Amino acid sequence: MNKIPVTIPYFDSREAERINQVIQSGWVAQGPVVAEFEKAVAAHEKVGYGVATTSCTTALHLAMAAEGVGEGMEVIVPAFTFVATANAVVQTGAVPVLADIRRETYNIDADKVRSIINEGYVKQGNSLVNKETGNILWGIVPVHQFGLCCDITEINEIAREHKLKIIEDAACALGAKVGQTCQGGFGNTSCISFHPRKSITTGEGGMVLTDDGELAARMRELRTHGGTVSAEAREKGRGFLLPEFREAGYNYRMTDIQGAMGMAQMEKLDFIIGEKRRRADRYNQLIGEKLPELIVPHVPEGYYHTYQSYVCMLDCRKLGIDSVEDGGRYRNRLLERLEDAGIATRQGTHAVHMLGYYRDRFKYLPEDYPNAYACDRLSITLPLYVQMEEEDQVRVVGTIREIMDQM
Numbered sequence: 356m357n358k359i360p361v362t363i364p365y366f367d368s369r370e371a372e373r374i375n376q377v378i379q380s381g382w383v384a385q386g387p388v389v390a391e392f393e394k395a396v397a398a399h400e401k402v403g404y405g406v407a408t409t410s411c412t413t414a415l416h417l418a419m420a421a422e423g424v425g426e427g428m429e430v431i432v433p434a435f436t437f438v439a440t441a442n443a444v445v446q447t448g449a450v451p452v453l454a455d456i457r458r459e460t461y462n463i464d465a466d467k468v469r470s471i472i473n474e475g476y477v478k479q480g481n482s483l484v485n486k487e488t489g490n491i492l493w494g495i496v497p498v499h500q501f502g503l504c505c506d507i508t509e510i511n512e513i514a515r516e517h518k519l520k521i522i523e524d525a526a527c528a529l530g531a532k533v534g535q536t537c538q539g540g541f542g543n544t545s546c547i548s549f550h551p552r553k554s555i556t557t558g559e560g561g562m563v564l565t566d567d568g569e570l571a572a573r574m575r576e577l578r579t580h581g582g583t584v585s586a587e588a589r590e591k592g593r594g595f596l597l598p599e600f601r602e603a604g605y606n607y608r609m610t611d612i613q614g615a616m617g618m619a620q621m622e623k624l625d626f627i628i629g630e631k632r633r634r635a636d637r638y639n640q641l642i643g644e645k646l647p648e649l650i651v652p653h654v655p656e657g658y659y660h661t662y663q664s665y666v667c668m669l670d671c672r673k674l675g676i677d678s679v680e681d682g683g684r685y686r687n688r689l690l691e692r693l694e695d696a697g698i699a700t701r702q703g704t705h706a707v708h709m710l711g712y713y714r715d716r717f718k719y720l721p722e723d724y725p726n727a728y729a730c731d732r733l734s735i736t737l738p739l740y741v742q743m744e745e746e747d748q749v750r751v752v753g754t755i756r757e758i759m760d761q762m
């Protein structure tokens with residue numbers, strides 16, 4: 356039996372064509388093609404500016420650094436997310452504060468954010484100060500997990516009420532919408548990823564999207580070592596003097612080779628999302644018919660899910676399993692046997708508080724964030740990609756049914 360991967364990127368001849376043009380031009384570092392790619396992505400998401408980076412992790416770090424996040428500050432992030440969300444906060448010198456999620460959407464729970472603020476912080480002037488650490492709460496980095504936007508209206512409301520800032524981790528959510536509003540259009544800066552696991556890819560890569568022109572300019576400076584003139588502009592003008600460097604910046608530049616791949620991918624972004632949505636609907640149908648023990652992804656009214664990943668939950672009640680631990684062991688045995696049958700799956704993502712660095716530093720217990728913990732143990736990402744055939748989906752669901760019947 357041929358193997359079914361968890362995902363694969365979707366390419367045609369256009370990627371190689373555009374990359375070849377870049378190579379032939381002789382300019383392969385960040386240049387005109389990255390600028391073109393930034394405009395294309397920003398236009399698609401109806402946002403003023405795009406600032407390309409080497410990854411979403413560096414995009415998050417760049418955006419936070421440009422906004423002045425640093426030591427003595429705290430940032431609320433969801434407890435169920437890829438570790439990079441929290442790592443980017445740590446890289447600024449600030450402290451991540453975890454908030455639990457809602458199991459139905461895998462997204463940050465606005466009520467939990469409110470209770471963290473109300474219980475842990477006191478108002479001093481315009482700031483919220485942590486009663487124990489004395490740190491100032493800078494803001495929130497909500498995540499649009501797996502391509503489904505979080506409850507951003509509620510999160511924005513909390514931020515407005517408490518004068519907090521927001522940077523959205525939209526790593527998985529390029530193309531996602533609430534109503535007619537694209538992610539990136541919710542009034543905040545947002546960061547997307549072009550890793551091959553996401554909707555479209557540049558190999559590695561990321562981008563910050565913002566409507567704030569001054570912030571975009573500042574991020575461009577910090578992205579290129581804190582220099583005030585881009586290498587390209589310098590090359591085209593008088594090149595013998597190096598530009599002024601006002602601060603110690605970073606090198607987070609995307610190459611034009613990656614930008615070229617990104618441009619070719621942008622041509623098919625809407626097609627890719629449409630094909631994945633169609634396959635997600637098919638999974639919903641097949642699972643509805645054959646696998647009542649799986650809870651399919653929930654999409655709230657008016658939300659446009661892009662299915663970066665199709666993530667289900669084991670329904671322990673229907674399996675007659677009493678604890679999350681037992682459910683987790685069952686899930687792992689199931690995924691192991693699926694792998695043996697040539698079907699690749701993954702846990703959805705991880706509970707940050709259970710990862711070594713965070714567990715050790717903050718002495719977390721599993722029950723500190725029960726929903727994140729349950730999703731860590733009980734979630735299953737099923738294979739999903741444009742090239743996936745109908746019969747592959749039937750085989751995935753049928754094989755899970757067979758294995759479950761034997762377990």
Ligand SMILES: *Cc1c(COP(=O)(O)O)cnc(C)c1O
Nearest residue numbers: 410411412437439440526548550
């Ligand atoms: C993938 C991902 C990231 C990291 O993106 P990279 O481009 O690989 O750095 C950050 N946050 C979330 C939620 C992700 O899924």
